[in-house]
Structure formats: structure tokens, C-alpha cells
Amino acid sequence: MDSTPHGAAVTAAGFGLKGPRGWAFRNIDFTAGPGSLIAVQGPSGSGRTCLLLALTGRMKSAAGTAEVGGLPLPKKKAAVRSVTALAHVPGVAELDPALTVGEHLRERALLQGRFGGSLRALLRPRQERRAAARALVDTALTAAGLDLETLPKGIRTSVRDLERLEALRLSVALALIGGPRLLAVDDTDLKLSDDERAAAWKMLHGLAVAGTTVLAVCSEPPEGDEDVVLVRTGSRPEATSPEGAPGTPTATPDVPATTDTTDSKGTTGSKDGEAGKGSQGGPSGPEGTGGADGTPADAPATDAHDDEEGAADALAETGRA
Structure with a gap:
């Protein structure tokens, strides 16, 4: 890199x-x-x-x-x-357990090529676009430290079969494809x-x-x-x-x-x-x-249960x- x-x-x-x-x-x-x-x-x-x-x-x-x-x-x-790009954010940017690693990578590369590049890039021959996409994916995988050869079924491994660290690396690699x-x-x-x-x-x-x-x-x-x-x-x-209005925070000297x-x-x-x-x-x-x-909101509560x-x-x- x-x-x-x-x-x-x-x-x-x-x-x-x-x-x-x-x-x-x-x-x-x-x-x-x-x-x-x-x-x-x-x-x-x-x-x-x-x-x-x-x-x-x-x-x-x-x-x-x-x-x-x-x-x-x-x-x-x-x-x-x-x-900016998000990785490993549940409910916002997360992996689909029903898809394979390869399907995730192809989808992300396709989206990047279609919406993340310039018009000039879209007009290049298909072979050049594919080569550019492969280079993006390879660079992202290397940076994230995800070796596809070590996965149980290689690029065909389902996300549900990944270890937690492998899933984290894949999520990071997908985010890096966009060059954030x-x-x-x-x-x-x-x-x-x-x-x-x-x-x-x-x-x-x-x-x-x-x-x-x-x-x-x-x-x-x-x-x-x-x-x-x-x-x-x-x-x-x-x-x-000082007026006793609830919900108005002040600094606490002993904290x-x-x-x-x-x-x-x-x-x-x-x-x-x-x-x-x-x-x-x-x-x-x-x-x-x-x-x-x-x-905005009015008076917040103060106990630990309400924090959560x-x-x-x-x-x-x-x-x-």
C-alpha cells in the first residue's frame, strides 16, 4: 500500500x-x-x-x-x-451470513465500479474494468490480512462459517475497497x-x-x-x-x-x-x-439503568x- x-x-x-x-x-x-x-x-x-x-x-x-x-x-x-467508510457496524454495515466471502467481495467491487468511480472509468473496456476491480479487492484483502486460501472453502466459504476475527477482517476489507x-x-x-x-x-x-x-x-x-x-x-x-431546573448538567468536582x-x-x-x-x-x-x-429532549434521568x-x-x- x-x-x-x-x-x-x-x-x-x-x-x-x-x-x-x-x-x-x-x-x-x-x-x-x-x-x-x-x-x-x-x-x-x-x-x-x-x-x-x-x-x-x-x-x-x-x-x-x-x-x-x-x-x-x-x-x-x-x-x-x-x-468515510463503515465496517462491522451491526444493523448498519454488517455481513450477510447467507452469502459467501466471494459474493460479498464481488458485490462490493461491482458497487464501487458502478458508483464509486469516474465516468471515464465506466467507459473503459470490460477487461480493464475487471482487472481494476480485482486489483482493488486484492489490495483490500492484503491490507485487512485476510488470506482466502486459509478459509475452510476458500472464497466460497459462507460468512456464517467464518471465525470472529476472519469476519472482522472481511468487513474491513469490504470497506477499504472504496478507498476511504x-x-x-x-x-x-x-x-x-x-x-x-x-x-x-x-x-x-x-x-x-x-x-x-x-x-x-x-x-x-x-x-x-x-x-x-x-x-x-x-x-x-x-x-x-442553580435555579433547580432538572436536566441541566454541570461539572461535578469529585468526578x-x-x-x-x-x-x-x-x-x-x-x-x-x-x-x-x-x-x-x-x-x-x-x-x-x-x-x-x-x-432535543427535556430532563434526562440520572440512574444507571436509564444510561443503558x-x-x-x-x-x-x-x-x-
Whole structure:
């Protein structure tokens, strides 16, 4: 792969997303340069996936500012979607267990050739188009570390027969076929063994080194990797306003915000957004998948049970609830 960084720089300041029942996440602050590996860490239900979808232009933010490759959000959501790709996002970008690996690859290459290229490319002879498609697929598979020869039935292996790490690699490869500047991966380490988790992070780190900015949702970030930009989501207590109005959050002195150090690329980690608060917001489904943008809410609740309910509500129309 080309080692020249072509990834998108990502910045966020006071970034937040709110829906009918409150905040999905808020006060997210970080800066990451092109070709960074960004790890979004937090417990399930803390707004991690909502943050991933908002930063890729699939959900509309409600507070703060963010930019991807110089494109401001939410004003340029469509443009951001054109330079980003999703992988392994349940209900939004997931594999069909009824299809084979080869069918997935052919379908994605066909869509890329039909809608992702220029008019000049469409007018090339069929043989040239096929050769270009094969090259795209081979490059993506190599970058994702998926060797078709090691699969039980090679390219004819059904998705349902893939191991979890193999399925993750395939999902990443499919996303890479479009040549995104930012690759967003959900549930990176879900139900992986320690060795599989290490292999997954090695793959994503390699993509970042090769120039693609990677945004990966995880339960635990990779250990001992100083180049990772860490963004944490999680719940913090609500407080009432001086006037006693419920649902007006203030800083809690005995719960400090989490701020990460600057990495070797000069990028800055995140200060914990107050994601997953109260009855977290339920924006509708992600942009480009039939969902509408979220709308503001009134007083969020404050107990832990409502934290989880709010996160489920925020993703209800993505098929994850």
C-alpha cells in the first residue's frame, strides 16, 4: 500500500449528540492527524457507536463542533460520508451470513465500479474494468490480512462459517475497497480472545501507518501503543442548575474529566465526553440509512439503568436495540 498519508484529520470540540430522551454523548474533545489510530473506549451503552456514526456523517450532532478532513459537521455530512467508510457496524454495515466471502467481495467491487468511480472509468473496456476491480479487492484483502486460501472453502466459504476475527477482517476489507480517508470500525474487540484482539489491533495499526485514518470502537484500547489517540465515553452524574431546573448538567468536582496525553504524532487524546448520561438521547437512524436527525429532549434521568436504556434508544433504528 501507498505509505503516503492520505487519511483525514479529525477534530472535535464540545461535540455532542442529543435525541428525544436526552444526550447520547457530549463534551467530546480530541485532535487526530491524518493516518491516526483513534480508539473510542467505553462500556456498552455509553454512546460509542453514536459517536462513530456522528463523526462519519451518519448522525446529526447537536452541540459543539467537529471536522473530518477539513469538512465541518454537521453542515457537510454528505461530503463526510463520501470520504468515510463503515465496517462491522451491526444493523448498519454488517455481513450477510447467507452469502459467501466471494459474493460479498464481488458485490462490493461491482458497487464501487458502478458508483464509486469516474465516468471515464465506466467507459473503459470490460477487461480493464475487471482487472481494476480485482486489483482493488486484492489490495483490500492484503491490507485487512485476510488470506482466502486459509478459509475452510476458500472464497466460497459462507460468512456464517467464518471465525470472529476472519469476519472482522472481511468487513474491513469490504470497506477499504472504496478507498476511504477515514475507516470507522465498531465493536473491534467484541468476543475476541487476547491473541485475536492483538491481531485485530495490529491490522488496524497497519492501516493507519499506511495512511488511512482509523476510528475504532472498543472495550479496551491496545496496550503499549503510544500512537493511539484515545477517546473515552462513559457516564457521569447529573446535577441540577442553580435555579433547580432538572436536566441541566454541570461539572461535578469529585468526578474529574479524563484527558489523554499527546501522542508521538502530535495528536491529542480526548477529554471524556459526558456520554451515556442519564436517559441518553435517541436520535433516529443514521444518515443514509433512512433515519431522521435527532431532536432535543427535556430532563434526562440520572440512574444507571436509564444510561443503558438511553443508549439502546439512541440506536433503536439502526437495528441494534
